[in-house]
Every structure is written in structure tokens, then in C-alpha cells.
Amino acid sequence: IVKTLDLWKVYGRGRLAFSALKGVNLKVKRGEMVAVVGPSGSGKSTLLNLLGALDHPTKGKVFIDNIDIFRLGDNALTELRNRKIGFVFQSFNLIQRVSALKNVEIPLMMRNISREKRRRLAVAMLKAVGLDGKFNHKPTELSGGEQQRVALARALVVRPSILLGDEITGNLDSKTSMEIMELIRRFNKTLKTTVILVTHNMQIAKQTDRIVYLRDGMVEREEILNRK
Amino acid sequence: IVKTLDLWKVYGRGRLAFSALKGVNLKVKRGEMVAVVGPSGSGKSTLLNLLGALDHPTKGKVFIDNIDIFRLGDNALTELRNRKIGFVFQSFNLIQRVSALKNVEIPLMMRNISREKRRRLAVAMLKAVGLDGKFNHKPTELSGGEQQRVALARALVVRPSILLGDEITGNLDSKTSMEIMELIRRFNKTLKTTVILVTHNMQIAKQTDRIVYLRDGMVEREEILNRK
Ligand SMILES: Nc1ncnc2c1ncn2[C@@H]1O[C@H](COP(=O)(O)OP(=O)(O)OP(=O)(O)O)[C@@H](O)[C@H]1O
Ligand SMILES: Nc1ncnc2c1ncn2[C@@H]1O[C@H](COP(=O)(O)OP(=O)(O)OP(=O)(O)O)[C@@H](O)[C@H]1O
Ligand SMILES: [Mg+2]
Ligand SMILES: [Mg+2]
Numbered sequence: 153i154v155k156t157l158d159l160w161k162v163y164g165r166g167r168l169a170f171s172a173l174k175g176v177n178l179k180v181k182r183g184e185m186v187a188v189v190g191p192s193g194s195g196k197s198t199l200l201n202l203l204g205a206l207d208h209p210t211k212g213k214v215f216i217d218n219i220d221i222f223r224l225g226d227n228a229l230t231e232l233r234n235r236k237i238g239f240v241f242q243s244f245n246l247i248q249r250v251s252a253l254k255n256v257e258i259p260l261m262m263r264n265i266s267r268e269k270r271r272r273l274a275v276a277m278l279k280a281v282g283l284d285g286k287f288n289h290k291p292t293e294l295s296g297g298e299q300q301r302v303a304l305a306r307a308l309v310v311r312p313s314i315l316l317g318d319e320i321t322g323n324l325d326s327k328t329s330m331e332i333m334e335l336i337r338r339f340n341k342t343l344k345t346t347v348i349l350v351t352h353n354m355q356i357a358k359q360t361d362r363i364v365y366l367r368d369g370m371v372e373r374e375e376i377l378n379r380k
Numbered sequence: 381i382v383k384t385l386d387l388w389k390v391y392g393r394g395r396l397a398f399s400a401l402k403g404v405n406l407k408v409k410r411g412e413m414v415a416v417v418g419p420s421g422s423g424k425s426t427l428l429n430l431l432g433a434l435d436h437p438t439k440g441k442v443f444i445d446n447i448d449i450f451r452l453g454d455n456a457l458t459e460l461r462n463r464k465i466g467f468v469f470q471s472f473n474l475i476q477r478v479s480a481l482k483n484v485e486i487p488l489m490m491r492n493i494s495r496e497k498r499r500r501l502a503v504a505m506l507k508a509v510g511l512d513g514k515f516n517h518k519p520t521e522l523s524g525g526e527q528q529r530v531a532l533a534r535a536l537v538v539r540p541s542i543l544l545g546d547e548i549t550g551n552l553d554s555k556t557s558m559e560i561m562e563l564i565r566r567f568n569k570t571l572k573t574t575v576i577l578v579t580h581n582m583q584i585a586k587q588t589d590r591i592v593y594l595r596d597g598m599v600e601r602e603e604i605l606n607r608k
Contacts, residue, residue, distance in 0.1 A: 192525025297420030
């Protein structure tokens with residue numbers, strides 16, 4: 153469902169040019185759960201941003217459902233992203249001036265559903281990530297780990313075919329992390345959601361089907377834990 | 381060197397009132413390294429913010445060097461904070477429009493040192509956290525873990541007597557986390573820096589002298605690892 157071909161990302165130019173990704177080839181099957189691990193600065197977020205079409209590569213291609221996404225026009229690309237991808241940012245990117253509930257409802261506003269249904273779906277998602285009772289808090293009135301979970305709820309509420317998560321348990325204690333992984337596995341099992349998680353936590357990585365090891369912008373090796 | 385007495389923090393009022401801290405009593409000796417752990421939402425950041433005088437308690441006291449800090453006037457409190465405390469925020473709080481180097485130089489601007497010395501100290505600190513070659517990057521041009529390390533460099537460059545760190549390894553791989561802890565331990569050993577680290581990582585917590593377990597705004601128990 154997701155495939156990259158010789159993917160490059162270079163920042164800066166000339167003497168200052170820095171290659172964050174140097175020819176990454178990755179294939180992810182539909183319904184697979186993949187972890188991307190590697191040292192700080194090795195290019196994980198850069199890779200995820202390209203997979204989520206939040207940035208353009210310097211060279212190479214990204215295919216989603218066999219569509220070469222960077223050959224689409226802006227509108228078509230935005231449409232694909234909204235319909236297929238749920239993204240959880242390393243820095244959450246929540247809207248600070250509205251409540252947690254509103255933040256989770258926003259991606260549903262582009263769907264053809266009633267306001268009551270939208271509210272019900274958002275409430276259910278916030279409960280599923282353990283934030284019952286915190287719906288009306290603004291992001292600044294939530295702890296770091298609570299904000300992280302609002303960002304996840306927002307990504308999952310649209311039932312995306314692909315979930316891209318950047319360090320989604322970095323601010324969570326181990327018990328809450330396990331509950332979050334259980335939720336994600338349920339999505340993966342019942343809805344066949346394809347999941348790509350960037351993580352520094354090997355205990356999280358070991359709960360996926362395959363681990364991709366990144367180093368200095370390149371795939372160093374892959375480790376298959378569960379054939380799918 | 382740091383002591384809290386029946387510390388309370390209540391958000392909201394009346395029916396909506398939520399007690400994030402409910403009577404916390406904590407004593408930290410000079411030169412001690414303490415970890416504060418607990419579930420997401422248990423009050424860790426709230427506690428750290430009060431210790432760093434970034435917020436006011438609803439009830440109770442915080443003593444730093446036997447000074448009841450919330451009885452100080454605003455100017456005196458700001459002065460104490462700038463002179464004695466280095467704070468690393470869970471969300472980094474870097475200044476987005478200036479470089480990593482400038483971010484680390486800023487706390488030194490209030491000291492009576494030359495511009496050259498200020499630059500040298502900032503460069504040395506950034507190298508110490510593994511960011512050689514990234515001095516001129518703005519925060520948006522850095523990875524999550526690199527931003528986290530700039531925030532730590534900024535806190536340490538003033539050689540504070542007290543380092544307060546909120547999840548300082550949450551975005552780091554284990555190798556980089558170990559290097560960061562080594563740096564902090566060096567400060568603790570050679571400069572007698574008192575260190576209080578909020579963390580979700582038990583491997584980090586086990587490298588301190590004592591672990592304080594927080595749950596629902598209260599100290600559940602403490603575990604002494606190394607008597608000081
Ligand atoms: N706009 C930019 N200009 C220059 N360099 C950049 C820019 N953005 C990122 N980089 C560099 O690219 C490298 C990879 O960044 P990326 O965010 O992908 O790392 P990461 O693997 O996600 O790291 P972390 O685990 O710390 O989040 C980093 O070394 C960073 O300094
Ligand atoms: N301004 C606020 N208004 C209402 N509730 C708040 C406010 N700020 C924080 N809280 C609540 O106080 C509780 C404690 O927050 P705190 O940030 O101290 O938790 P934490 O232990 O640091 O969690 P994490 O590990 O997720 O960072 C949370 O449940 C949060 O929802
Ligand atoms: Mg990253
Ligand atoms: Mg916190």
C-alpha cells in the first residue's frame with residue numbers, strides 16, 4: 153500500500169547541503185504494522201513527513217495505492233491525504249485555542265456526517281485514548297502525554313487506511329503506552345489499518361510486524377518479527 | 381536545597397475544580413539526583429513548574445536554599461530563577477526565529493561576560509550534547525531530539541545550582557539518552573548540581589539517587605537507590 157523508490161531529501165544547498173535521506177527504498181503491505189527506529193537525527197521524521205505528503209522529496213518517489221503521489225496536483229494530493237492518511241506529529245500540532253474535543257472533530261468536518269454523529273465519534277475516540285473528562289480542556293490545560301493522545305485521537309477518528317505516528321508514546325508512562333498500542337493493534341486487526349510508527353522505544357517496536365532500522369538517512373537493516 | 385511543604389495546585393473552580401497536586405511534601409538535598417515518575421496526568425510537570433517558580437501554588441510552600449520563594453517580590457523571584465535554576469521544558473520552548481546557538485547564548489546575556497566568552501560557552505555546551513555542526517540551524521531545521529538537546533544545553537550553560545528537567549530523553553534513542561545522562565551526571569559530580577528529572581523512562585530513573593513515585597497528585601512512595 154505504501155512504497156518508496158530511491159527517496160532522497162536534501163536540506164540546504166552547495167556547501168551547506170545536508171542529506172537527511174539518501175535513497176530510501178521501503179515497501180509496506182496493506183494491514184502491516186511497521187516500526188521505524190534509529191538514532192536522533194537519522195531521518196525518521198523526514199521519512200514520515202514524505203510518506204504523509206507533508207513535504208516534497210528532493211529525488212525519488214512515494215507510491216500510495218500505486219499512485220505516484222508527487223505527480224498529483226495540489227488539490228488531488230490534499231484530497232488523498234485527508235481521505236487516506238492519519239498523521240500524529242512528534243510535536244502534536246494541536247490547535248491551541250480550541251478544546252481537545254474540537255481538535256478531534258475538525259478532521260470529521262470535511263465528511264458528510266451530522267454534527268451529532270461527529271461529536272459522538274470524537275467523544276468515543278477521546279475515551280478510547282483515556283481522556284474521558286478532559287474533552288473541554290484546551291491543549292495548554294492538558295499534560296504532555298494528554299496532548300499526545302489528543303493528537304492520536306485526531307488521527308484515528310477518521311478511520312484512516314494508513315496511520316503514520318511520530319513518537320506517539322514518547323510522553324507516556326509504560327502502562328498508558330500499552331493501552332495506546334492495544335488501541336492501535338485493534339485498528340490494525342479489525343479495520344486493516346496500515347500502521348507506520350517512528351519510535352525510540354524498542355518495547356513498542358517489538359509489538360509490530362517488522363522493524364526498519366534507519367541510520368544517517370539510509371535503511372541499515374530490517375528485522376521481520378511477524379510475517380504478514 | 382529544595383523543599384516543598386504541603387504543596388497544592390488546583391485548576392479551575394467550583395464544580396470544575398481539578399486538583400493536579402494534593403499536598404506534596406518533598407525534600408531534596410544539595411547535590412542529589414532525584415527522578416520523579418508517574419502516570420501521564422499525575423502532576424509531574426505541575427510539580428516541576430512550581431519548583432522552578434514558573435507557576436504559583438494554590439496552597440503550600442516551596443523553599444529554595446531555605447528561602448520561601450513565593451513570598452519574594454516578582455523581581456527577586458525572577459532573579460533567583462535566573463541565577464539558580466536551569467529548566468528544560470517538556471515542549472522545549474525554544475525561540476523559533478533564532479538559531480540553536482543564539483538560543484543557548486540568551487541566558488548568558490544577563491551575565492557580565494564578553495561576547496566571545498558567551499559564544500565559546502554556548503558552542504562547548506552544544507558540542508557536549510552532540511550537536512556539533514548544527515549551531516546555525518533554527519529549531520524548525522532540527523529533529524525533535526536535537527531540539528530537546530538544545531533545550532538542555534540552554535539550561536546547563538549557566539551552570540545552575542538546580543537542574544529541573546521535564547522528560548529530557550523522551551525524543552532520544554537509547555544511545556543518545558545515555559550520553560545525555562553521562563553529561564548530567566558529570567555536572568552533578570563535579571559542580572554538585574542538584575538534579576530533578578521528570579521521566580517516563582525507568583532506565584533513566586534507575587540512574588538517579590532516589591525515585592519519587594507520583595500518582596493522582598500525591599507522592600505514592602519513594603525508592604532510595606543511592607544514599608547521599
Ligand atoms: N530544514 C532543515 N535544514 C537543515 N537540516 C535539517 C532540516 N530539517 C531537519 N534537518 C536535519 O535532518 C536530520 C534528520 O531530521 P529528522 O527530523 O528526520 O530526524 P529524526 O530521525 O526524526 O530525529 P529525532 O529522533 O531526534 O526526532 C537532522 O539531523 C536535522 O538536523
Ligand atoms: N490549566 C489546566 N486546567 C485544568 N487542568 C489542567 C491544567 N493544566 C493541567 N491540568 C491537568 O492536571 C493534570 C496534571 O498535569 P501535568 O502536566 O502535571 O501531568 P504530568 O504528570 O506531567 O503528565 P505527562 O506525563 O502526560 O506529561 C493533568 O491531568 C491535566 O489534565
Ligand atoms: Mg523525529
Ligand atoms: Mg508532563
